[in-house]
Amino acid sequence: MEEFVNESGVVTKPLNPEAATEVDMQASYEQHGSGTVGEIYVDDPRMTCRNVNVYYGEKQAIFDVNLDIGKNQVISMIGPSGCGKSTFLRCLNRMNDTIDVCRVTGQIKMDDQDIYDGGLDVVPLRASVGMVFQKPNPFPKSIYDNIAYGPRIHGLSDNAKHLDEIVESSLTRAGLWEEVKDRMDQPGTGLSGGQQQRLCIARAIAVSPEVILMDEPCSALDPIATAKIEELIDELRENYTIAIVTHSMQQAARVSQRTAYFHLGKLIEVGETDQIFTNPRHKLTEDYITGRFG
Amino acid sequence: MNNNLQQQHDRTMVRVQQGLDRRYRQEKRFQRIGLGAIILGLVFVSFLFISIIANGYTAFQQTYVKIDVNFDPEMIAPIGETDQEVLSKANYGGLVKKTLRDMFPEVTNRREKKVLYSLVSTGASFQLRDMVMQDPALIGTQQSVWVLADDDVDMLIKGHIDLNVPESDRRIKNNQMAWIQSLQAEDRIEKRFNTIFFSAGDSREPELSGIKGAVHGSFFTLMICLLISFPVGVAAAVYLEEFAPKNRWTDIIEVNINNLAAVPSIVFGLLGLAVFINFFGLPRSVPLVGGLVLALMTLPTIIIASRAALKSVPPSIREAALGVGASPMQTITHHVLPLAMPGMLTGTIIGMAQALGETAPLLMIGMVAFIVDIPGGPFDPSAVLPVQIYLWADSPERAFVERTSAAIMVLLAFLISMNLLAVWLRKKFERRW
Numbered sequence: 013m014e015e016f017v018n019e020s021g022v023v024t025k026p027l028n029p030e031a032a033t034e035v036d037m038q039a040s041y042e043q044h045g046s047g048t049v050g051e052i053y054v055d056d057p058r059m060t061c062r063n064v065n066v067y068y069g070e071k072q073a074i075f076d077v078n079l080d081i082g083k084n085q086v087i088s089m090i091g092p093s094g095c096g097k098s099t100f101l102r103c104l105n106r107m108n109d110t111i112d113v114c115r116v117t118g119q120i121k122m123d124d125q126d127i128y129d130g131g132l133d134v135v136p137l138r139a140s141v142g143m144v145f146q147k148p149n150p151f152p153k154s155i156y157d158n159i160a161y162g163p164r165i166h167g168l169s170d171n172a173k174h175l176d177e178i179v180e181s182s183l184t185r186a187g188l189w190e191e192v193k194d195r196m197d198q199p200g201t202g203l204s205g206g207q208q209q210r211l212c213i214a215r216a217i218a219v220s221p222e223v224i225l226m227d228e229p230c231s232a233l234d235p236i237a238t239a240k241i242e243e244l245i246d247e248l249r250e251n252y253t254i255a256i257v258t259h260s261m262q263q264a265a266r267v268s269q270r271t272a273y274f275h276l277g278k279l280i281e282v283g284e285t286d287q288i289f290t291n292p293r294h295k296l297t298e299d300y301i302t303g304r305f306g
Numbered sequence: 307m308n309n310n311l312q313q314q315h316d317r318t319m320v321r322v323q324q325g326l327d328r329r330y331r332q333e334k335r336f337q338r339i340g341l342g343a344i345i346l347g348l349v350f351v352s353f354l355f356i357s358i359i360a361n362g363y364t365a366f367q368q369t370y371v372k373i374d375v376n377f378d379p380e381m382i383a384p385i386g387e388t389d390q391e392v393l394s395k396a397n398y399g400g401l402v403k404k405t406l407r408d409m410f411p412e413v414t415n416r417r418e419k420k421v422l423y424s425l426v427s428t429g430a431s432f433q434l435r436d437m438v439m440q441d442p443a444l445i446g447t448q449q450s451v452w453v454l455a456d457d458d459v460d461m462l463i464k465g466h467i468d469l470n471v472p473e474s475d476r477r478i479k480n481n482q483m484a485w486i487q488s489l490q491a492e493d494r495i496e497k498r499f500n501t502i503f504f505s506a507g508d509s510r511e512p513e514l515s516g517i518k519g520a521v522h523g524s525f526f527t528l529m530i531c532l533l534i535s536f537p538v539g540v541a542a543a544v545y546l547e548e549f550a551p552k553n554r555w556t557d558i559i560e561v562n563i564n565n566l567a568a569v570p571s572i573v574f575g576l577l578g579l580a581v582f583i584n585f586f587g588l589p590r591s592v593p594l595v596g597g598l599v600l601a602l603m604t605l606p607t608i609i610i611a612s613r614a615a616l617k618s619v620p621p622s623i624r625e626a627a628l629g630v631g632a633s634p635m636q637t638i639t640h641h642v643l644p645l646a647m648p649g650m651l652t653g654t655i656i657g658m659a660q661a662l663g664e665t666a667p668l669l670m671i672g673m674v675a676f677i678v679d680i681p682g683g684p685f686d687p688s689a690v691l692p693v694q695i696y697l698w699a700d701s702p703e704r705a706f707v708e709r710t711s712a713a714i715m716v717l718l719a720f721l722i723s724m725n726l727l728a729v730w731l732r733k734k735f736e737r738r739w
Contacts, residue, residue, distance in 0.1 A: 139631035
């Protein structure tokens with residue numbers, strides 16, 4: 013055990029699968045509390061989270077999470093309801109700031125800048141870490157204004173023509189341009205659920221973020237719309253780093269390169285998606301993905 | 307065991323059947339009570355409306371008398387005189403009296419003459435003066451002029467005077483009756499649409515009084531009230547709902563805003579009297595102070611409605627805006643406020659409608675004064691509609707009864723149209739999420 017886990021309970025070296033199977037997972041879990049098994053580090057991280065704790069008032073929701081989010085990768089977060097995966101995701105762009113009683117400790121760095129540092133402004137952070145929510149939430153404005161809103165408030169466009177280009181390229185990347193190009197002035201709320209969600213993705217893209225957070229983006233959509241979004245996520249990976257929370261293990265397996273399994277506020281296991289789903293090292297992960305609970 | 311269960315089930319069914327009738331009876335009874343309550347309410351409302359309209363509709367007509375005026379140069383001014391000063395100072399009252407004497411030459415008794423003169427309104431002399439001042443060429447000519455009848459004559463023509471009452475108790479005496487009948491025989495009496503009611507201020511003479519002054523006063527008062535209470539109310543609501551930390555202080559503030567909404571309005575009047583008039587030295591009876599007082603009274607209504615409207619904006623919209631990097635201020639001004647605005651406006655209109663009908667606090671700040679002039683701005687003394695109604699309801703003349711009802715009709719029309727506007731706004735901008 014000692015060679016894998018340091019004092020703070022963080023696994024310091026990527027475990028090789030053979031070695032992992034020999035470790036008594038349950039024992040390591042109990043012994044180190046929040047100790048995570050698997051590769052929490054990546055070579056080329058976009059965001060690094062160290063010892064992140066989140067409290068809702070007195071209640072602690074996240075315990076000592078250490079996780080790297082790799083560049084141009086999709087990392088999915090899975091786990092049973094109430095395990096804290098959404099809470100953790102919302103820490104990454106300080107969306108939890110909107111909740112009065114919520115308190116975050118630890119370190120979340122993006123490009124060597126601690127995003128919870130007092131001096132950091134949350135506005136540029138949210139411009140570079142975009143977010144797509146569970147329920148499609150387009151503004152009750154026209155399709156054009158939905159996309160143009162972000163660039164407008166950040167002053168990204170030099171003129172009206174440039175703004176048009178941003179809107180078009182964002183919609184194109186979100187795979188929505190062909191469907192809506194003739195009705196840009198109609199309300200975004202009039203689109204179908206799947207189109208609305210892609211509109212929200214386009215809206216997030218329009219401000220050219222580096223990271224896109226997705227909080228169960230397909231849970232309100234039918235299978236066909238879901239497939240489109242998943243396809244889109246795969247394409248977006250080229251240019252963006254994506255962290256996605258999902259209830260669907262199949263979805264996690266389809267879209268992500270890395271998977272993190274959360275349980276009761278603790279990050280239990282993280283690793284290559286293939287490995288997590290075919291050869292989980294932790295008993296809890298195994299129980300979850302084989303459907304014994306959750 | 308099985309048998310036992312079956313028995314139990316049978317017993318249950320019997321019990322259910324027994325209780326069923328009672329349950330349905332209860333439901334029927336409940337429905338009937340509800341229906342009865344609504345019918346009772348409708349009866350009261352229709353009774354109110356019928357009695358007001360029945361009392362007041364006659365006020366929209368006014369009786370006029372045609373008199374043949376000889377614009378005698380000796381009584382007014384020499385022919386060719388155009389100096390407005392001279393023309394305005396002539397004795398037009400005497401001209402009216404002379405005209406009436408000429409029309410009824412049989413009246414010679416001094417007392418009878420006095421009664422004769424009261425056939426037409428004192429406003430008749432002003433009417434003749436205005437005619438002459440506008441067109442001095444009238445001097446020296448003979449004209450048939452429709453002038454206002456006195457309010458008693460008006461009441462008689464409208465049938466509000468009971469002729470079975472003994473003469474001594476009647477406002478219209480027998481000799482007046484005879485003159486009026488002779489005038490009617492010559493088609494010299496006519497009822498016309500009452501424009502004076504809409505174009506004049508208050509007056510001691512019912513036939514010369516109107517609601518324009520009160521309508522203007524109400525308008526200025528409401529404008530002041532709106533200008534103050536809407537921005538302050540919305541700003542307070544936005545701060546409390548969006549920015550204020552949730553702690554004991556904001557809880558106390560919230561409770562007190564709700565308490566403020568329940569404070570009797572006359573207390574606000576006293577407060578206005580003490581603060582605005584005594585302390586700040588603002589003038590009495592002016593719409594400015596009235597508006598300030600009503601703004602204090604309307605604030606809680608607007609704040610509560612605005613907070614409810616802000617609360618009803620779904621959090622997903624805020625998250626969406628924050629998620630693309632909008633600052634809290636931008637989130638509110640770009641997204642939350644526009645979505646909450648219909649609700650805020652609805653609350654504001656309801657508050658304004660309340661303020662429009664408010665009387666008690668305005669009595670305290672002197673807006674109950676008898677004011678004839680039509681106010682030209684919020685700094686001129688004026689009355690407001692509900693106070694005008696109060697004043698007229700207090701007046702003894704029979705003709706003021708119908709004017710009171712007519713003014714109530716006008717006030718109700720304003721209130722109903724404001725409430726309809728609120729309903730329309732709510733319907734038009736209602737969103738479903």
